[in-house]
Structures are given as C-alpha cells and as structure tokens.
Amino acid sequence: MAAQKPTFRVMKNGYDRFAVDDAVEQYTLQIEQLERKLVLYQQQLMETTGQLEGIKDQYRELLRTEDSRKQTADDIARLSLREANDIINSANQNADLIIREALASARGILEDLAALYNEAGVVKTDAKEKLEKLLKDLEEFNMPDMPDLKWLQDAEDRMR
Numbered sequence: 001m002a003a004q005k006p007t008f009r010v011m012k013n014g015y016d017r018f019a020v021d022d023a024v025e026q027y028t029l030q031i032e033q034l035e036r037k038l039v040l041y042q043q044q045l046m047e048t049t050g051q052l053e054g055i056k057d058q059y060r061e062l063l064r065t066e067d068s069r070k071q072t073a074d075d076i077a078r079l080s081l082r083e084a085n086d087i088i089n090s091a092n093q094n095a096d097l098i099i100r101e102a103l104a105s106a107r108g109i110l111e112d113l114a115a116l117y118n119e120a121g122v123v124k125t126d127a128k129e130k131l132e133k134l135l136k137d138l139e140e141f142n143m144p145d146m147p148d149l150k151w152l153q154d155a156e157d158r159m160r
Contacts, residue, residue, distance in 0.1 A: 008015040
C-alpha cells in the first residue's frame with residue numbers, strides 16, 4: 001500500500017497551507033485507521049494464540065488417550081489370540097472325534113448297502129424270470145377270431 005508522495009503548490013511564504021492541512025489530516029485519519037486495525041489484529045492474535053494453546057492441550061490429551069487405547073488394544077489382541085488358539089485346539093480335537101464317528105457310521109451304511117445290493121440282485125433275477133415267463137405266456141396266448149358283424153347289420157336292417 002504505497003501512497004503517492006503529495007505535491008504542494010509553492011506560495012509566497014511556503015506551501016499551500018490548506019493543501020498541507022488536508023494531506024496531514026488524511027495521513028492522521030490513515031494512521032488512526034491503521035492503529036485501530038493494529039489493535040484489532042493484536043486482539044485476534046491473542047484469541048488465536050489462546051485457541052492454539054487450547055488445541056495443543058487437546059492434542060496432548062489425545063496423544064495420552066491414544067497411547068492408553070493402543071495399549072488396551074494390544075492387550076485385547078494378545079488375549080484374543082490366546083483364546084482363538086484354545087478354541088482351534090478344542091475344535092481340532094472335536095473334529096477328530098467327529099471324523100472317527102462318521103467313519104464308523106459310514107462303514108455301517110456301506111455294509112447295509114452291500115446287503116441291499118445283494119438282495120436287489122436276487123429280486124432282479126426273480127423278476128426277470130417272472131417277466132420272461134409272462135412274455136412267453138403272452139406269446140402263446142391266442143386271440144379268438146372276431147365274429148363277422150355282418151349278421152348284426154342284417155338283423156338291424158330287418159327290424160326297421
């Protein structure tokens with residue numbers, strides 16, 4: 001904000017008094033305005049500095065809180081890992097027991113299936129023999145000759 005250097009008219013006993021007075025008054029107003037701004041900026045600086053200190057305090061408190069939370073999270077993670085390992089070991093033992101029981105059940109089911117397969121083979125052979133006998137009987141079955149329906153037509157014609 002560089003102001004132009006004022007120029008004054010030269011008069012008999014010096015410079016134009018009114019022009020000089022106007023310039024001095026203008027500079028005085030400008031100085032007063034700048035002083036008010038300076039006071040306002042100093043107040044804002046003090047408020048901002050106070051806010052900065054408050055924020056710094058909050059930041060330090062957050063750091064302390066974060067450290068304690070981090071320590072708590074580490075403790076929880078350690079405990080969770082230990083508990084997870086215990087659960088996995090227990091699950092492995094239970095799985096082994098379940099597999100043994102399933103294999104025993106599967107053996108029983110397979111034995112039952114083998115017996116059913118053998119029985120199905122016997123039933124199949126028996127059914128096959130019966131079907132072959134039925135086919136033979138069907139082939140030997142003779143249909144009687146169909147009577148001539150002409151006599152029925154003749155009888156109907158006579159009745160009319």
